[in-house]
Amino acid sequence: MNIIVCIKQVPKTADVQIDPETGRLKREGVESIINSFDEYAIEEGVRIKEKTGGKVIVITMGPPQAESALREAVSKGADEAVLVSDRAFGGADTLATSYALSSAIKFIGSYDIILCGKQASDGDTAQVGPEIAETLNIPHIAYVKKIELIDDKSIKIERMMEYGCDLIESPVPVLLTVVKEINTPRIVSLKGKMVAKKAVIKVLNATDVDADTKKTGLNGSPTQVMKIFAPLQKNGSGEKFSGAAKEVATALVKRLSEIRII
Amino acid sequence: MVMDYMLSEEEQMMIETARAIAVEKMKPIREHYDEKEEFPWEIVKEFAQSDLCGAYIPEEYGGFGKGIMGLVLVVEELCKVDGAIALSLAATALGTLPILISGNEEQKKKYLPDIASGKKLAAFGLTEAGAGSDATGMATTAVKDDDYYILNGTKCFITNGGDAEVYTIFAKTNPARGARGISCFIVEKGTPGFAFGKKEKKMGIRASSTRELIFDNCRVHKDQLIGKEGHGLITAQATLDNSRPGVAAQALGIASGALDEAVEYARKRVQFGQPIASFQAIQHLLAEMATEVEAARALLYASARMIDSGTVKRTSKESAMAKLFCSEVAMRVTTNAVQIFGGYGYTREYPVEKMMRDAKITTLYEGTSQIQKNEIALNLIKESAAKSK
Numbered sequence: 251m252n253i254i255v256c257i258k259q260v261p262k263t264a265d266v267q268i269d270p271e272t273g274r275l276k277r278e279g280v281e282s283i284i285n286s287f288d289e290y291a292i293e294e295g296v297r298i299k300e301k302t303g304g305k306v307i308v309i310t311m312g313p314p315q316a317e318s319a320l321r322e323a324v325s326k327g328a329d330e331a332v333l334v335s336d337r338a339f340g341g342a343d344t345l346a347t348s349y350a351l352s353s354a355i356k357f358i359g360s361y362d363i364i365l366c367g368k369q370a371s372d373g374d375t376a377q378v379g380p381e382i383a384e385t386l387n388i389p390h391i392a393y394v395k396k397i398e399l400i401d402d403k404s405i406k407i408e409r410m411m412e413y414g415c416d417l418i419e420s421p422v423p424v425l426l427t428v429v430k431e432i433n434t435p436r437i438v439s440l441k442g443k444m445v446a447k448k449a450v451i452k453v454l455n456a457t458d459v460d461a462d463t464k465k466t467g468l469n470g471s472p473t474q475v476m477k478i479f480a481p482l483q484k485n486g487s488g489e490k491f492s493g494a495a496k497e498v499a500t501a502l503v504k505r506l507s508e509i510r511i512i
Numbered sequence: 513m514v515m516d517y518m519l520s521e522e523e524q525m526m527i528e529t530a531r532a533i534a535v536e537k538m539k540p541i542r543e544h545y546d547e548k549e550e551f552p553w554e555i556v557k558e559f560a561q562s563d564l565c566g567a568y569i570p571e572e573y574g575g576f577g578k579g580i581m582g583l584v585l586v587v588e589e590l591c592k593v594d595g596a597i598a599l600s601l602a603a604t605a606l607g608t609l610p611i612l613i614s615g616n617e618e619q620k621k622k623y624l625p626d627i628a629s630g631k632k633l634a635a636f637g638l639t640e641a642g643a644g645s646d647a648t649g650m651a652t653t654a655v656k657d658d659d660y661y662i663l664n665g666t667k668c669f670i671t672n673g674g675d676a677e678v679y680t681i682f683a684k685t686n687p688a689r690g691a692r693g694i695s696c697f698i699v700e701k702g703t704p705g706f707a708f709g710k711k712e713k714k715m716g717i718r719a720s721s722t723r724e725l726i727f728d729n730c731r732v733h734k735d736q737l738i739g740k741e742g743h744g745l746i747t748a749q750a751t752l753d754n755s756r757p758g759v760a761a762q763a764l765g766i767a768s769g770a771l772d773e774a775v776e777y778a779r780k781r782v783q784f785g786q787p788i789a790s791f792q793a794i795q796h797l798l799a800e801m802a803t804e805v806e807a808a809r810a811l812l813y814a815s816a817r818m819i820d821s822g823t824v825k826r827t828s829k830e831s832a833m834a835k836l837f838c839s840e841v842a843m844r845v846t847t848n849a850v851q852i853f854g855g856y857g858y859t860r861e862y863p864v865e866k867m868m869r870d871a872k873i874t875t876l877y878e879g880t881s882q883i884q885k886n887e888i889a890l891n892l893i894k895e896s897a898a899k900s901k
Contacts, residue, residue, distance in 0.1 A: 255837060436561060436562075437528065437529065437532045437536065437537070437561070437562050438532070438562070439529070439561060439562045439563045440522075440525055440526060440529055440562065440563035440564070440567075440576050441563050441576075442527070443525045444522075444525075447521075471784055
């Protein structure tokens with residue numbers, strides 16, 4: 251089974267600074283790591299490979315320094331690593347990113363499963379995974395917490411919902427985005443680290459993957475960032491009704507219909 | 513800040529891997545294993561999966577090939593968090609070294625790969641009830657019978673006893689010859705006539721099993737003899753020269769862990785309206801502890817490098833110095849750590865009382881501190897005598 255894992259290199263710190271001028275993330279001087287949700291995707295990919303055979307190809311779009319994230323993924327058990335890197339990809343929003351990654355995945359060719367973390371810790375959009383699936387015209391299932399069964403034709407998974415789980419069966423190829431509950435990533439072995447040190451990272455540019463540069467980078471990004479802010483937390487204090495049961499019930503129903511809940 | 517000991521990239525890797533296991537996997541469960549006195553199989557699996565078990569075993573036998581320095585770095589890092597759980601690995605090294613040092617190619621090929629991969633643990637069987645510091649006082653015998661040796665006797669205080677698969681056992685093949693009448697054998701768990709006796713209840717290192725090994729007409733094939741008949745004690749001594757730095761590393765790790773805990777606590781604990789770290793009485797204690805820990809580290813690493821360099825035939829003196837100093841430092845530093853924690857340090861709410869209990873064994877096993885001093889003095893006199901010839 252061929253597994254492709256899409257990862258993103260993100261700033262290590264949890265409180266990402268945002269440039270107020272451009273609305274973009276400030277990456278200077280911040281240590282970079284693999285997005286934590288992607289760690290679970292890598293681990294799951296390696297576990298599937300260990301069960302079914304095949305190989306794990308890890309892929310990222312980013313500047314040349316993103317190579318270190320790929321090397322780390324190799325140390326965790328990925329067999330091949332691909333860096334999709336070109337100036338033409340710079341400034342991409344989620345749509346342009348998913349287009350570039352899809353182009354690279356088409357170039358790689360055969361795959362059964364594509365795994366992504368559910369979202370990146372810097373942008374938090376959770377869009378790139380599903381958008382890749384749309385671009386490749388394959389099914390996707392987001393928020394996967396368990397892979398129940400897997401063979402060369404179909405996959406059965408549990409999707410985490412707010413209350414309980416959905417059990418979903420899908421044909422392969424399929425794209426899955428995973429949540430933290432899916433596994434506990436292993437500690438990197440010494441041999442894994444040695445393999446990663448010597449690993450050859452394949453670099454693909456826009457021409458290599460036959461990407462239409464009108465659809466990549468800033469050119470291909472319809473998203474315009476107007477303003478970035480942390481949403482205000484709603485601190486509703488609630489309302490209390492008191493009195494006899496009948497009066498309280500009447501007041502409650504009246505209030506609920508006022509705010510159009512019923 | 514860590515002093516620069518010119519560690520290689522690969523040595524750094526071993527430290528990082530050991531630290532990840534210690535912090536992520538061992539720390540959350542260390543009290544449980546201390547309390548329950550269970551063998552930490554879940555962590556042994558982590559050691560195996562991350563290739564730490566083979567740190568010191570040559571690459572040709574599936575190890576990472578980083579010698580005694582590799583073993584020292586791994587054990588130290590693990591013991592910063594827990595000095596007992598790490599023993600499953602460190603005591604396996606002790607049990608494996610006789611094969612590595614004196615074993616033949618067939619024995620190495622048969623046993624080392626499974627030990628390097630963590631599939632099997634090993635144990636070292638020298639001590640007996642009547643033979644502690646004086647190994648020649650052992651009563652276990654191995655009597656030749658055609659292609660076999662028949663072992664009879666009881667070993668005690670054997671670390672990993674019962675949980676290990678591979679045992680290197682010392683027994684008298686010729687009692688009349690004293691020190692030259694002892695031989696070393698590889699005995700596998702499950703060999704008929706080989707059973708386990710009582711498990712010791714100990715002050716510290718309670719996540720580590722310490723059992724009796726009982727040999728009752730246990731037939732061991734002559735292919736299991738390590739080295740030549742009668743060379744057992746030479747193998748044992750060479751083993752201890754290589755393994756004592758492992759105990760020193762355990763002691764250093766415990767001391768280093770206790771120091772970190774003490775500094776952190778002193779910064780946070782407020783008395784008389786200020787953190788106790790602002791009092792000179794505490795500062796001087798911490799300063800002494802830190803200086804001793806660093807001196808211990810420098811001595812230990814120098815000894816380990818000396819062993820690995822292979823340029824000197826025997827390193828008995830240097831190994832003994834490293835073990836003596838590190839273990840005595842561990843006892844002083846952990847005791848002072850408890851002192852800094854005050855009454856809280858005496859409770860099981862904080863890790864330093866356990867560190868103090870765990871530290872004590874390092875001044876006792878693989879030769880007490882007094883035996884190390886004998887070893888050092890003996891070699892000093894020998895060296896001086898050789899010079900004046």
